[in-house]
Amino acid sequence: MELSTRAIREVVHPTAAYYHPVPVIKEASETPKSHSLTSITNSNLEDSWDNSLLNPKNRIDSLDLPQNPLWRVDGCAGLGTQYYVVPLFLQRIPPMRMDVFVSDSQSPLIREQLEFDKASHTKDSTRLPRIAIARHIVRILQKWTTSDFKELKLFGDFYRNVPFGSRIVLEDMSLDTRRVRVGLGLNHDLELKLLSLSTLTSLWGSHFKFPQVIDFFDLHVVSVLHDSVCLVRIHERLYIFKALTSGAKYLYHELKTLCTLEPHANIITKPIHIVTKKCTFGNKKAVAGFTTYYHSKGTLRDILPVLRAHGQLRRADQLKWSMQLTTALEHLKSRSATYYPDLRLDNIVLSEKSDIVMVDFEQRGVWCEFAAPEVNAIEYIRLLATDEEVPEFISEKYRKVLQGLVPAFETLVEDQYTNPQSGFNLAWIALSSVEQEAAEVYMLGRVLWCIFEGVSGPQKAAVWQSYRWEPDLEFPEYNRTPPAMRRLIDECTKGRRETLSKVVVRRQSRLVLKNKAIDDQSADDVKVAAQRFWSEEIEVAEKFLKERELRRRKGKWNDNYYERPNLKQVLEALKAFQDEIC
Template sequence: MELSQQSIHDVIHPTAAFCDESVWKQAAAAAAIHDAREIPWEESLLNPKNRIDSLEPLEKPLWRIDGCTAFGTQFYAVPLFMESIPPFRVDVFIPEPATLSPELRNVLDMGVAFYTRDESRISQLGVTQHLLRLLQHWTSTLEDPRQIYQKIPFGSRIVFNNFPKDVSQAQVSIAPTYYLERQMLSVASFQKIWGPEVDLPQTVDIHDVVYLSQLHDSVCLIEYGGKTWIFKALTSYTKYLYHELRQLLIIQSHPNVMARPAHLITKKCSFGSKTAVLGFTLELHVHGSLRDLIPFLQVHNQVSLADKAKWSVQLASALVHLRETCGVFYPDLRLDNIVLTGSGDVVMVDFEQRGVWCEFAAPEVNAIEYVRLLAIDDEIPSEIRDKYATILTNMLPGWEEMGQGEDYIWPCKGYNVPWACLTPKEQEACEVYMLGRVLWCIFESSSAPQRAAVWLSYRWEPLVEFPGYTRTPPAMRDLIDRCTRGRQAGLTRLIVRRRDKLVLREFENTGESTAQDVQNVARDWWAREIADSEAWLQERAEGMERGDWNENYYDRPTLREVYDELEKFRKDNTLG
């Protein structure tokens, strides 16, 4: 089964249990007809007029691509025809690959862009080189391409309405995002709604900042005041950005939690007199996240057990601090959100509180998240959607308001529905679960618990998958096992990504699984998973009504207990 946004809906999400299987039968039949037909010379890629002119790097490119996101449809394009530019975040959007011909998708490696995001790897793909040539030709037709960036809203888009082989046939438009600037707030607005107890950083106009490079969809490097900073900004759903800003400003300082923002980056909006807050700057930790770093260090024998023990203690200490001192829950615990400082210490980042996907999350969170995904899906039958919406309403009346709209509306306690359903003690048990998974990654020197994630390719794919062990000391294995009590085998036990396709794991290297096979297995697995989740939620509701519900259902240790065990392990082994 080819990767696409539809395959996410019909295989990876719980909606797979209720999707219309005739869709994939029709798709399989159409693909078979397409493969069997004799391609006319007029359409053949062997015909010179149908070939892409070249995919070689341009000698004098006018653009650079710093990465991509949105399943390979959004590219971070940087103009090289300008000496410097503020971080305006004018990205390039192309049609969804599924709407293009299979031949073109294959030639351009578009399936790989679905799960590959970083600049170093996507620069090798045909789609990136072709996009650069399309941009090159389009730019050459403009009288003054610098005008692209004049007086447009932050986060505007360069949109390719088609993706032709012939660069001269490209249809390009610029989509100004006035709606984005309208939902942004001013410093005065924050002062009014948050009050004097929230001390806001100094403001810096975006035109005084120089863009350096894009790291991922919400983070880029900028230069200001002779120093390199992280600039955090979103080009949609600013409510998450502003929620994180407030979290970082009110959290009490801790050496292993990201320090408060240093500056607010502002811009005078195109309409009216509002000067909006686009985002904020954070300290740059040059070594980056542990996700790609720790397997690299292990391969080169540059990470010791002492390092791993120290990082584990620091993480546990930070989580204890957030819970006991700040009263903040942290649903985003994974190696992507842990960075290494120049002094070799770890720091937790990303406080949007959106949460992690199910392979990282605790089963309690997943049970509620499955219900939420079904309650908001427009493609499944309405009676099924309404059933799960009712279940969610019984747990969290008014949950719909948390997901509606992109605007930040005060008062706000965040937008994570599953975590809002949980009691503080349940939240802590779920944090312990995630910490256990991260401890496994640290001691096993692995980027993630499972390999071949559907929406992300790791530079260093795990050779051993959770809960297997090869490097972890026995005492830590025991702790990790207790932290992850209640763990369940995920869908990846049955279905994996092989390059740009979803396949059955048992036939991963044979090519014998069909799209229909994959969908059938996914449907059956999700049906069981949803039934188990419903049963657990029913048991929870009845227990809470009786007043005897065990909020630590799986009997995991507390964060404080985990911290104490990690500290004891470090001291007993004289690891610093």
């Protein structure tokens, strides 16, 4: 089964439990009486020629980049439907985040020629620019820029005046760059939802201390690192600029959280600048984002496998990072009374002194490959309650369950910042403080496994993203982890369940059944297997939540249901192991 955005609902998400493939009825193969064998043969030949790569119209004339390319592709998101592009011809590039959007509903011919399947999971700036669709986009934008704007200076004026987060939309995708229609999606809605400093002050109180305020156009983009993160230059110094084009509520929640956290050496510092932008309508000067320090060494996701491959992953560093991470989590719990649901290798960077720094405090959470089963139980309910493609009678059932867990959930899922005390993560809001800590310990166990095994993630081939250095084993397999750490990781991850990867895996750019020959399976086989898996998982989640509610009413609920160690006990175990090997 080809990996696409459709596959998310049909296979990857628990919504697959309610997907019903339409059966294909195979008719007996016989020659229709109304047509001669000759006419059918000719028809087939014509159809084959129309779709053949030998036909000149079905071949790309070139994927060579222009001699002086005007654009660059830095990465992508949305399973290959959103591409981060940078206009190289501008003297100063403001962080407008005018990304390119392409529908993945293309003909098989176009998908194959432009390597849409590879782009669906390849996101980094090293590999992505080599893929056909990325090179095709550069050629399309080159033609668009030079033909629609008589002078490049005119494009610069246009670029600076569109709403923040506007889109370049490639319509009528073709292998011929001359036939592709370039449209614009002006994101006025986002700018309307951005809030001014005065509005945020009224929400957070006059005592709230904002960092230094600078203008949006004082930033110059060096590269786009993520759908919400750019590397920018301000007065010859490099910073990270954080902004969200999908909405503002998580951005403002993160800004408030970072400004109010008790400082810690292994947690990202308070923002350096508040970045404001004059909006198109109403003359409003709104907060578009903020800046933080740039840590050039990168994330543990990329660092661990490289160090291991070169024989440079030292036990002392593994222990140091594990203890720093545990200490930082315990600090957040005891000193700032908050939770951290985003614990994964992507959100752990290394400082210049090779100490860990935790980043990303939107509090959106991680997908089930890292999350604790009790968190997943609620998250599955949320997805089924809010996904528009789930049948109404099904979503209504789960909305009632969600209402019992988080009475105010309907206001929290709206795309508007309302200054909630605990953020917008329904699954974590539904948990008590003790339950939250137990869920953090679970995620910590998964990260410790990655650190001691020296791998980029807990899965060999994650559905949503491939890595430059793919893991050679899958959690909870052990190869390099010392026995004492294996015992600790197993204690931290008590209650773990099998994941979808035990049934369905990504092989290169396709979703396939793990234990069946590729030639002996169809896309519907994959969907049926995913439906069976998710149906069982949802049933387990419902039983767990019913038991939790029943015991809570009777006052017999153990908030540490799986009896995992707490953060202090994890730290003690790490220190004991350190003393043992020193």
